[in-house]
Amino acid sequence: MSFIYWGGKNMQDNLKAVANNIRKDIIKMTAEAGSGHPGGSLSCVEILVSLYFSVMNHKPEDPEWEGRDRFVLSKGHAAPALYAVLARSGYFPLEELATLRKLNSRLQGHPHRKSLPGIEASTGSLGQGFSIAVGMALGLKSDSRPNKVYVLLGDGEIQEGQVWEAANTASHYKLDNLIAILDHNGLQIDGHVKDVMNIYPIEKKWEAFGWDVITVDDGHDFEKLLAAFEKAKQQKGRPTIIIANTVKGKGVSFMENRAEWHGKAPTKEQAEIALRELETW
Amino acid sequence: MVNQKLNPDMKLAENVFNNPEMIPTRNGFGEALLELGEENKNVVVLTGDLTESVRAHKFGEKYPNRLFRMGIAEQNMMSVAAGLSAVGKIPFVATFSIFATGRAWEQLRTSVCYNEFNVKIAASHGGITVGEDGASHHATEDIGIARVIPNIKVIIPVDSIEAKKATIEAARIYGPMLLRLSRDKFPVITTNETPFEIGKANVIRFGDDVTVFASGVMVYESLLAAKTLEKEGIDVRVVNVHTVKPIDEKAIITAAKETGVVVTAEEHQHIGGLGSAVAEVLIENYPVPMKRVGIRDVFGESGKPRELMEKYRITSKDIAKAVKEVLKKKFAYN
Ligand SMILES: Cc1ncc(C[n+]2csc(CCOP(=O)(O)OP(=O)(O)O)c2C)c(N)n1
Ligand SMILES: [Mg+2]
Numbered sequence: 054m055s056f057i058y059w060g061g062k063n064m065q066d067n068l069k070a071v072a073n074n075i076r077k078d079i080i081k082m083t084a085e086a087g088s089g090h091p092g093g094s095l096s097c098v099e100i101l102v103s104l105y106f107s108v109m110n111h112k113p114e115d116p117e118w119e120g121r122d123r124f125v126l127s128k129g130h131a132a133p134a135l136y137a138v139l140a141r142s143g144y145f146p147l148e149e150l151a152t153l154r155k156l157n158s159r160l161q162g163h164p165h166r167k168s169l170p171g172i173e174a175s176t177g178s179l180g181q182g183f184s185i186a187v188g189m190a191l192g193l194k195s196d197s198r199p200n201k202v203y204v205l206l207g208d209g210e211i212q213e214g215q216v217w218e219a220a221n222t223a224s225h226y227k228l229d230n231l232i233a234i235l236d237h238n239g240l241q242i243d244g245h246v247k248d249v250m251n252i253y254p255i256e257k258k259w260e261a262f263g264w265d266v267i268t269v270d271d272g273h274d275f276e277k278l279l280a281a282f283e284k285a286k287q288q289k290g291r292p293t294i295i296i297a298n299t300v301k302g303k304g305v306s307f308m309e310n311r312a313e314w315h316g317k318a319p320t321k322e323q324a325e326i327a328l329r330e331l332e333t334w
Numbered sequence: 335m336v337n338q339k340l341n342p343d344m345k346l347a348e349n350v351f352n353n354p355e356m357i358p359t360r361n362g363f364g365e366a367l368l369e370l371g372e373e374n375k376n377v378v379v380l381t382g383d384l385t386e387s388v389r390a391h392k393f394g395e396k397y398p399n400r401l402f403r404m405g406i407a408e409q410n411m412m413s414v415a416a417g418l419s420a421v422g423k424i425p426f427v428a429t430f431s432i433f434a435t436g437r438a439w440e441q442l443r444t445s446v447c448y449n450e451f452n453v454k455i456a457a458s459h460g461g462i463t464v465g466e467d468g469a470s471h472h473a474t475e476d477i478g479i480a481r482v483i484p485n486i487k488v489i490i491p492v493d494s495i496e497a498k499k500a501t502i503e504a505a506r507i508y509g510p511m512l513l514r515l516s517r518d519k520f521p522v523i524t525t526n527e528t529p530f531e532i533g534k535a536n537v538i539r540f541g542d543d544v545t546v547f548a549s550g551v552m553v554y555e556s557l558l559a560a561k562t563l564e565k566e567g568i569d570v571r572v573v574n575v576h577t578v579k580p581i582d583e584k585a586i587i588t589a590a591k592e593t594g595v596v597v598t599a600e601e602h603q604h605i606g607g608l609g610s611a612v613a614e615v616l617i618e619n620y621p622v623p624m625k626r627v628g629i630r631d632v633f634g635e636s637g638k639p640r641e642l643m644e645k646y647r648i649t650s651k652d653i654a655k656a657v658k659e660v661l662k663k664k665f666a667y668n
Contacts, residue, residue: 086466087466088465088466088467089466129470154466154468154636154637155636155637156635156636156637156638156641156642156645157635157637158635158636160636161468161469161470161635161636162466162467162468162470162471162636163467163468163470163471165468165469165470168635175469175470176470177467177468177470177471178432178433178436178437178470179406180406209383209405209406210406212383212405212406212407213406213407214407214409214410241383241405241406242383242384242385242386242387243381243383243384243385243386243403249383249403249405250383250403250404250405250406250407
């Protein structure tokens with residue numbers, strides 16, 4: 054629900070402002086933690102902001118609300134992005150972001166359902182979150198409940214066999230309440246996805262598995278993302294995947310499109326440079 | 335003085351108690367691969383998008399045609415390795431332990447071990463000292479679930495030097511073998527001269543009151559505990575059980591007979607791992623009072639490796655405590 058921001062151009066400006074703050078949060082959090090995954094967190098900021106600040110029905114003040122849509126971060130290593138979005142939605146105090154990855158923190162290195170409100174499933178082992186989301190959609194649909202299920206996958210993650218088992222299950226059960234988003238940033242840890250273990254042609258593969266495919270050529274453009282989600286919500290009879298073309302490390306020049314920033318925290322100095330860049334972004 | 339208790343035949347590092355070098359055991363694996371590449375052209379390595387993390391990148395640079403990047407697909411990777419072995423290769427499957435032993439467990443069991451293919455598993459990032467990534471990435475059940483499979487050998491190198499020896503040995507003998515390696519830096523307590531034979535536990539410190547059987551980083555913690563306890567007049571024998579399977583039954587029974595009570599110490603759940611393996615041997619051969627130091631049936635969390643060892647009670651302090659508790663039972667029986 055658009056509980057803070059309302060329609061039109063103004064909304065998109067607001068979303069952009071939120072996204073920018075979240076990018077800064079990601080940099081501060083990982084720098085403070087001294088470890089973590091900035092690259093794949095920065096690539097999915099607009100996707101998560103779209104979901105939590107416009108697309109999804111949810112109540113931060115009542116995280117267990119029956120009517121809520123579900124979101125599963127199947128690429129669990131992007132936890133910093135999710136935590137920042139949850140904090141800025143009101144699930145928990147912003148100050149808590151500084152505890153990422155520290156002993157006794159609710160902000161585990163990978164999202165943990167039992168430690169933090171707003172986390173629907175513990176993830177981090179790639180591929181599993183997608184199947185969990187399929188299970189949620191199957192259960193909701195079999196009870197004819199209106200809730201939607203959203204799930205974010207990495208493009209390296211879809212190398213997992215489990216992903217295709219789940220994809221098959223979702224189309225077999227005609228899970229039109231399931232909307233997957235692929236963070237198509239072209240990179241994994243070892244390098245370019247196409248060099249490490251080619252996944253292409255992705256559109257055709259998902260179509261062959263019975264999914265409706267919507268490609269968003271710029272996954273950092275709110276107008277395009279929101280239009281894609283609007284379309285996906287109307288889907289009948291099959292699941293939808295939104296393939297969002299993104300840039301790993303988006304917003305920080307020295308991190309953009311560099312695999313080495315997958316799982317490395319910026320130093321304090323690097324963080325300062327990054328934050329200055331984001332100030333004028 | 336203290337060093338008099340160390341077994342001279344073990345040729346331990348001279349600075350064991352004086353700022354030993356700290357190196358992740360995965361590094362020893364990476365170094366060994368470079369030598370093996372030279373020694374045997376059938377040695378190949380498979381990685382699951384963690385090539386540098388598991389220290390296989392230098393092998394890849396030197397032998398690009400013998401490093402197969404399998405992407406994020408561990409189950410497939412494990413069975414592909416089985417196939418490579420079927421045609422004469424000596425494949426090392428290198429990924430995080432949680433994915434090697436967990437995600438691909440049944441492929442390890444049926445494709446690799448049931449067929450008894452010559453596949454080696456470099457299970458890096460073992461234990462809870464993985465640290466900040468949190469419980470999803472900690473491998474705290476890996477030893478338990480690997481050692482129950484027939485035909486496999488399971489080894490936990492104590493330091494990077496032993497990891498190197500174990501890797502080289504792995505390539506030379508036939509059959510499935512798993513090496514559990516560390517992400518975190520572990521103290522280097524052995525030297526190139528320290529004996530290493532798969533299946534043979536090493537008594538590294540003499541002692542007559544109690545034996546501590548330990549694996550991995552817990553061997554060092556046990557040495558520290560022994561040193562503290564010595565000041566209190568307690569004489570602790572420390573055994574490095576680097577091979578959890580096949581376990582050195584003879585060494586375990588002998589130590590139990592000679593010291594009367596035993597403690598086990600491992601960076602693993604206290605269920606299913608070294609502690610269980612030792613208990614299995616003793617209960618059928620020579621039951622004695624025993625205490626297990628390990629993670630107490632809970633998931634870990636994010637934190638620094640040392641902080642986690644303290645919070646989950648697997649440090650020298652916890653070993654010392656277990657020793658004192660088990661000694662009470664010894665005297666109760668006498
Ligand atoms: C099952 C499993 N295997 C390996 C890993 C280690 N790992 C974490 S992130 C990652 C790369 C993910 O790449 P991608 O899905 O493209 O994510 P993004 O580029 O969006 O960060 C890998 C291999 C894991 N978390 N889970
Ligand atoms: Mg990617």
